[in-house]
Amino acid sequence: MLEKATAYGIYLAYIDEYLKELDEDSVAIFNAAGIADPAALPLQERIEVETLAEVVRSVNRHTHRSSFFLELGARIPLMAHGNLGSAIMACKDARTIMHVIERFAAIVLPAVHIALRETGSEAVAEYQISTPFPELNIALVEALISTTTYNLSLLTGQPFHPRKVSVTFKQPSHWERYRQFTHCDVEFNADSNSMHFAQSQLDWPIRTANALNQRVMLAQCEDELKQVQSRTQLTDRIREIISLYLDASPSIGFVAEKLRLSERTLRRRLNEEGINFRDLLKEIRHETALYFLGKTDLRIDNIARQLGYSETANFRKAFKEQCGQSPRQWRESARGARADP
Numbered sequence: 238m239l240e241k242a243t244a245y246g247i248y249l250a251y252i253d254e255y256l257k258e259l260d261e262d263s264v265a266i267f268n269a270a271g272i273a274d275p276a277a278l279p280l281q282e283r284i285e286v287e288t289l290a291e292v293v294r295s296v297n298r299h300t301h302r303s304s305f306f307l308e309l310g311a312r313i314p315l316m317a318h319g320n321l322g323s324a325i326m327a328c329k330d331a332r333t334i335m336h337v338i339e340r341f342a343a344i345v346l347p348a349v350h351i352a353l354r355e356t357g358s359e360a361v362a363e364y365q366i367s368t369p370f371p372e373l374n375i376a377l378v379e380a381l382i383s384t385t386t387y388n389l390s391l392l393t394g395q396p397f398h399p400r401k402v403s404v405t406f407k408q409p410s411h412w413e414r415y416r417q418f419t420h421c422d423v424e425f426n427a428d429s430n431s432m433h434f435a436q437s438q439l440d441w442p443i444r445t446a447n448a449l450n451q452r453v454m455l456a457q458c459e460d461e462l463k464q465v466q467s468r469t470q471l472t473d474r475i476r477e478i479i480s481l482y483l484d485a486s487p488s489i490g491f492v493a494e495k496l497r498l499s500e501r502t503l504r505r506r507l508n509e510e511g512i513n514f515r516d517l518l519k520e521i522r523h524e525t526a527l528y529f530l531g532k533t534d535l536r537i538d539n540i541a542r543q544l545g546y547s548e549t550a551n552f553r554k555a556f557k558e559q560c561g562q563s564p565r566q567w568r569e570s571a572r573g574a575r576a577d578p
Contacts, residue, residue, distance in 0.1 A: 243283035243465075244346045250280050251313050252292060261300050270295040286346065290370035297372055304411035307418060310380030311387035318345055320461055324454035329446045331389055331397070332439035335362060341458045343465055347473075349377060350481040359400070360439050364430040365481040371532070375406050378430045383418045385432060393441040396420070399434050403427035405533060426534045428543050429484075471506055472517070479521050486545030489514045523559055526552070530568040537564050 249267075253275040256263035267275040270291040278284075296305055315322035321337070321344050328334045335353045342349045350365040364381050366374040382402060389397035398420040408425040415423040419432075466474065478495045479487055492514075493503040507514060522544045529540045541552035556564050 244286055244289050245317070245319065246278055246282050246284040247280045247317050248289065248313070249275060249278050249284065249292060251309065251317065252296065255305070255309055255312060256296070256300070259300070259302060261302075266295050266299045267292065269299060286348065286368055286373070287370070290368065290373040293370070293373045293376045297376075303409060304379075304414040306376035307379040307383050307411065307414055310383035311418065313380070313384060315388055320454055320457040321345060324451060324458050325388075326392065326443070326445045327447045327451035327454055328443050329448070329451070330439065330443060331393060331441050332360075334389070334392070334443065335360075335439065337455070337458075341462055344458060344461050346377070347465055348477065349381075350477055351381075352481055355436055355439075358436050360434045360436045362432045362434070363481075364432075365477075366430070367477055367480050378404055378406075382415070382432065386419055392443045392445060394444050395441070397434075397438060397441070399432040401433040403429060403431045403433075405430055405529075407533070428535065428539055472510065472512060475507075475514075475517065476521060479518055480525065483521065483525060483545050484543050487518075519555075523556070526556060526564065527567075530564055531571045540564070 249272075253263050253267065256266060263275060267273075270288075272278070272288070272292070293306070297303075302308075315325055318325070321341050324337055324341070325334050328337060332353075335351070339351050339353050342351050346368075348366060348368040350367070352363045352365070354361045354363065362385070364378055366377045368374055368377075382404075386397060386399065401422055401424065402415065402419050403424040405427055406425065412423065412425070474496060475492055478492050482491070485491075489503060490500045493500040496503065498506075504514075526540060526544055529535050529543065535543075537553070538549045541549040544552060546552040546555075553563055556562075556567070560567055562570065
């Protein structure tokens with residue numbers, strides 16, 4: 238039987254440590270998350286993602302620090318990320334770091350995916366977080382924003398500030414804290430979670446670069462990634478790739494390339510599991526549409542683009558066929574239901 242998705246247990250230690258620094262009752266907060274003694278946690282082992290989500294939820298409920306996870310990201314050292322952290326430190330420049338993270342982010346957490354796109358003079362790092370726990374997703378995005386700016390500044394020896402940061406969730410009460418970490422404008426209720434940089438920044442050299450260390454650590458990352466993926470169902474991995482590149486309406490050939498499989502092999506394995514790729518794409522589009530309509534204020538035409546529709550009318554038609562309502566009608570009904578006592 239396949240195991241549940243896991244993350245590094247050491248992250249709980251950094252949560253525990255920061256809670257104590259803030260004079261919060263760390264033991265009580267961990268107790269509320271179902272953990273009797275945070276000091277006794279096996280920090281060198283992996284923990285279930287659900288456990289991490291419960292701790293995040295408890296921190297949000299029992300502290301007055303709404304910016305906790307934004308601040309936490311800059312407090313977790315690269316070495317805490319195991320092989321991936323060591324590989325990052327050995328990279329020759331910022332571009333190589335982004336590609337290494339793009340390839341191996343699943344080591345840290347299978348539901349975390351990062352895609353780097355370079356167009357013209359701009360580079361965009363897009364963060365896709367696909368756990369079933371909304372509060373954990375937001376916490377991870379915030380931590381990624383602060384850890385990216387902090388660690389790239391540290392490794393390059395100069396301020397590595399983005400031009401712009403975008404997040405899909407609504408503006409939080411601590412929104413001003415974002416500027417302190419990013420030194421740029423932040424867009425809330427955006428189409429995606431992303432950080433925009435000048436492409437020239439990716440050429441900045443890394444002060445700890447070491448070619449031999451990089452080769453060794455990347456090989457270890459490959460081994461660890463295989464172990465993580467061996468515990469993840471093929472369907473889950475396909476769903477994650479489709480979700481990350483949904484706006485481009487990914488083909489089965491594209492997904493096969495990302496999985497490092499031939500298209501023929503992927504089709505065969507899907508047939509063995511009784512899965513139709515088009516149906517899976519349709520299902521993910523619908524689930525994502527419900528999320529955007531229910532949890533964000535994005536315009537209908539923007540949502541259509543995020544789902545990979547070239548025409549908004551096609552999105553409206555597909556949505557109505559599945560729900561019996563137009564996207565706008567469904568959104569209004571959902572909001573009305575939440576407003577009822």
